Amino acid sequence: MLIYKQFTFDAAHFLPNVSETHKCRKIHGHTYHLTLFFEGEVSAEYGWVIDFADIKKHVNPIVKSLDHHFLNEIEGLENPTSEVICMWLWNKIKPLIPELCRIELKETPTSGAVYSGK
């Protein structure tokens, strides 16, 4: 069974490795929409894979560390593309919740990245 939990956060960033003329070289902000997917057996006792509350307990502090922050100043997010943020989130969350199997991060309504550990 696959379950998911969604989070949002607002953050500022710029992309330091693009050309001077690229629009993303300038600091700007996004409301990021994050969807985390978890795969596992449905417990016979509880009827769920993982309690959504347990997911929130682990993930909320990580999302809070991004919300209303300047991403480029965070260790590991010096070049905060959607792809890099997905991998950063994976490395933080996977050790806490091994059932994590997929991360979808939308940076704009039309752009984002999907990561499954590779």
Ligand SMILES: Nc1nc2c(c(=O)[nH]1)N=C([C@H](O)[C@H](O)COP(=O)(O)OP(=O)(O)OP(=O)(O)O)CN2
């Ligand atoms: N592969 C990636 N490309 C780009 C990333 C990224 O993270 N990965 N990020 C950006 C910028 O951060 C930019 O804010 C988003 O780019 P874009 O989708 O072009 O944004 P728009 O608001 O202009 O989207 P439209 O819907 O096309 O108007 C750039 N590239």
Ligand SMILES: [Zn+2]
């Ligand atoms: Zn951007």
